[in-house]
Amino acid sequence: MTRGFPLAGLKRLRDLTEAGAAGRLAVANADLARSRSQSASIRQDATAAREDLATGADLLAIAASRASNRGLLLELQAHQAHLQREVDRAEQEHRQARREAAMVEKLELRHTAAAARTELAAEQSRLDEAAQRSHQGGRSA
Template identity: 40%
Template sequence: MSRAFPLAGLLRLRQLQQDRAAGELAAANVRMRETHEARAEAYNALETSQTLSDAVDAATMNAIAAARASSRSMLADLNALGTRHTAEVEAARAEFSSARARSVGLEKLEGKFVEAEAAEDLRAEQTILDELAGSAWHRRQKEAH
């Protein structure tokens, strides 16, 4: 009869940690992608507003200049946010790699344990079969004499 893997609880904990780290990495990637998209949209909006031909008076020109300044400020903020999100992705990736490494070692140990238990079960079964065959042979020998 096979025994349970003695480190099964620790393995499950490591797998949960790995799953959590994978979730955090996925969330960090989503945040970074959203920031890149927002930055691309802001660049697009700024590019389409580059014409001063719509400015018919000083007030309109001042409004266009203010909108551009605001857009540049927003782009600077988005670039800073993008840098922060990139750092978060790298940290989450490192944490996931670390959690995965801790799980892999235990998974390999579990695999070896399962193989050893299966081999032991087969040995025990073979021993029983050998004993049964030997007993039957001895019975037949006694009956023949």
């Protein structure tokens, strides 16, 4: 009977850590994409043509709207810079977690191969012993 992988608990922990890091990376990427989409939408709204201008009040309202949009875009750009740093940190964390999980996976593969070799050697030993008994039994008859 083969012994189980002695680091199975560590492997499960590393796999869970990697999965958590991957999830945090996905959330960070989604937040950044959402922010970029919001910025694109604001830019598109700001550049939309206004053909129904009638008075000076309309022009003042448009100027105020554009100033407000500019301020909002500046805030969004700062927020996107923060989100990009979060994505970069999450990517680094995920790479590290993946490396650590891969190390344990390699150890598990080595353990599995060693266990298979041990099992095959034991089986070969039993076959050799059976063949030897068969050979000795044939000679004494």
